[in-house]
Amino acid sequence: MDTSSSRPVVELAGGVGGAKLAHGLQALLGADLTVIVNTADDLERHGLVIWPDHDTVMYTLAGLDDRERGWGLAGETWNVIEQLAVYGEETWFRLGDRDIATHIVRTARLRRGERPTDVARHLQRSLGVAATILPMTDEEVRTELRTDEPDTDGGWIAFQEYFVHRHQAPTVHEVRFCGASAAVPTSEVREAIAAAGAIVIAPSNPIVSIGPILAVPGIREAVEAARARGVPVVAVSGIVAGRALKGPADRMLVSLGHESSALGVARLYAGLADVFVLDTVDADLAPAIEALGMRVAITNTIMSDDASRARLARDVLDLT
Numbered sequence: 001m002d003t004s005s006s007r008p009v010v011e012l013a014g015g016v017g018g019a020k021l022a023h024g025l026q027a028l029l030g031a032d033l034t035v036i037v038n039t040a041d042d043l044e045r046h047g048l049v050i051w052p053d054h055d056t057v058m059y060t061l062a063g064l065d066d067r068e069r070g071w072g073l074a075g076e077t078w079n080v081i082e083q084l085a086v087y088g089e090e091t092w093f094r095l096g097d098r099d100i101a102t103h104i105v106r107t108a109r110l111r112r113g114e115r116p117t118d119v120a121r122h123l124q125r126s127l128g129v130a131a132t133i134l135p136m137t138d139e140e141v142r143t144e145l146r147t148d149e150p151d152t153d154g155g156w157i158a159f160q161e162y163f164v165h166r167h168q169a170p171t172v173h174e175v176r177f178c179g180a181s182a183a184v185p186t187s188e189v190r191e192a193i194a195a196a197g198a199i200v201i202a203p204s205n206p207i208v209s210i211g212p213i214l215a216v217p218g219i220r221e222a223v224e225a226a227r228a229r230g231v232p233v234v235a236v237s238g239i240v241a242g243r244a245l246k247g248p249a250d251r252m253l254v255s256l257g258h259e260s261s262a263l264g265v266a267r268l269y270a271g272l273a274d275v276f277v278l279d280t281v282d283a284d285l286a287p288a289i290e291a292l293g294m295r296v297a298i299t300n301t302i303m304s305d306d307a308s309r310a311r312l313a314r315d316v317l318d319l320t
């Protein structure tokens with residue numbers, strides 16, 4: 001895509017992988033980028049509403065992200081969470097002092113009846129983010145994972161309980177998105193997809209980051225309709241050489257009956273994506289992925305710094 005006369009680009013994204021590619025895309029597109037972000041990881045801690053995937057994308061697009069941790073703010077301090085522990089609070093979900101300001105403002109505005117989409121816009125604009133980050137819906141959707149964990153509701157645990165508290169150790173037998181069937185895409189989400197000149201599926205976890213977005217009734221259909229209108233849909237593999245770059249996607253794919261490989265990811269996007277972006281180490285998988293009806297592009301998909309984020313974004317846009 002020639003970004004000089006660019007039409008808007010929409011990225012479907014979860015946490016870290018989606019945020020890094022969004023950062024590269026924003027460097028090329030600025031306000032012409034809209035990121036539709038997963039909200040099913042959201043949770044409440046200490047009376048505060050927390051949106052991990054939204055905030056990871058927001059902080060990254062604002063250039064404030066902590067590159068080591070992959071979440072939260074750089075240069076963070078931890079005084080409040082330490083004092084919460086003194087009061088006997090559970091503090092396994094680490095909240096930094098400046099991060100807590102985000103949660104306070106968000107919680108107060110939501111309590112005053114503001115829509116999540118409007119609260120998100122206020123936070124992003126306050127941090128000077130050029131792109132637009134849209135929650136996938138304004139309704140509550142929550143990912144739950146069925147594991148073998150004892151003393152839980154049939155093994156079902158909430159996403160952050162699995163991801164952070166239990167360090168992704170439990171085997172995941174089933175995933176559900178509570179509330180998804182009653183959720184609707186916001187008008188902003190519908191309009192962004194309708195206006196998109198290209199749609200990018202980020203190298204996020206296809207099950208629990210991209211999955212919830214596509215589970216909101218109307219979003220998968222809107223992407224399919226855009227594709228039918230000739231809008232290119234490009235998916236980037238988050239699995240390289242059979243491994244997830246960060247997070248549990250590889251083990252989760254296997255325990256849910258899929259293959260932990262770029263081919264396993266491609267099968268999940270067959271019929272939705274026109275192009276599948278493979279890392280060079282997985283080039284041998286190209287024929288099998290083309291057999292699924294997708295074009296294959298092969299490039300270095302590892303985003304280790306700003307330059308590689310922008311290069312992958314450039315490669316992806318050149319496919320559209």
Ligand code: FO1
Nearest residue numbers: 015016041051052055071092093094163164
């Ligand atoms: N991830 C962790 O592994 N440990 C944490 O203590 C933690 C705290 C946290 C606080 C705010 C926030 O926005 C994200 C946070 N994350 C933490 C990441 C979070 O679990 C995300 O859901 C993952 O990055 C996956 O998207």
